[in-house]
Amino acid sequence: MTTTDELASVRYIVDDVQAAIDFYTTHLGFTLRTSAAPAFADVTRGPLRLLLSGAASSGARATPDDAATAGRNRIHLIVDSLDSTIDRLRTAGLTFRSDIVSGPGGRQILVADPAGNLVELFQPAGAAT
Numbered sequence: 764m765t766t767t768d769e770l771a772s773v774r775y776i777v778d779d780v781q782a783a784i785d786f787y788t789t790h791l792g793f794t795l796r797t798s799a800a801p802a803f804a805d806v807t808r809g810p811l812r813l814l815l816s817g818a819a820s821s822g823a824r825a826t827p828d829d830a831a832t833a834g835r836n837r838i839h840l841i842v843d844s845l846d847s848t849i850d851r852l853r854t855a856g857l858t859f860r861s862d863i864v865s866g867p868g869g870r871q872i873l874v875a876d877p878a879g880n881l882v883e884l885f886q887p888a889g890a891a892t
Contacts, residue, residue, distance in 0.1 A: 770812040772805075773838055777878035780804050780817040786876045787813060790852055791840060813838065837873065837881035845870050845886035 777783040780800040787793040793806035793813065802819040805812055816822035842848045845863065849872060852859075860881060861873040869887040876882060 770807065770810055772812040772814055774814040774816055774822050775876065775878070775880045776823050777815050777817060777876065777880070779877055780815050782877040783815040787815075790855060790857065791882065808840070811838065837883050839883045839885055842884050842886055843890060845872065845884060848884055 775783070780798075780803065784795055784798060784800065784804050784806060787806045787808075788795055791808070793808045796805045796807050796812065798804040801817050803817060803822070804815045806815065807813070814822060818824075849859070849863075852874060857874055859872050860875050861871075863870055863872050867888065869885055869890070871883050871885045873881050873883055
């Protein structure tokens, strides 16, 4: 197993830790590492460790009141085929927070987890559609 010093960790504040676990493991290829739901869990995908902090977690309690709204930050996940990923997620009942955006580097779309945290799904230019 990868040690935590080999992982890049990002904390997402969520209102339902189990719903977040289910979202990331079912739809986006993450693996559950530990769960102390309903307070906290962490899931991994490659070198990314996503910390899912519920209201009772120390990470969520440390958030200042004036920083309680979501920013424009998001994790960025590379996918082999954006079109097939979108089709699979729509079939599973997920909705998207943006349309597909194309640029010189590739194509992307935003999906939100159950707490509203954004996830960017990105297909690099030149990759199969």
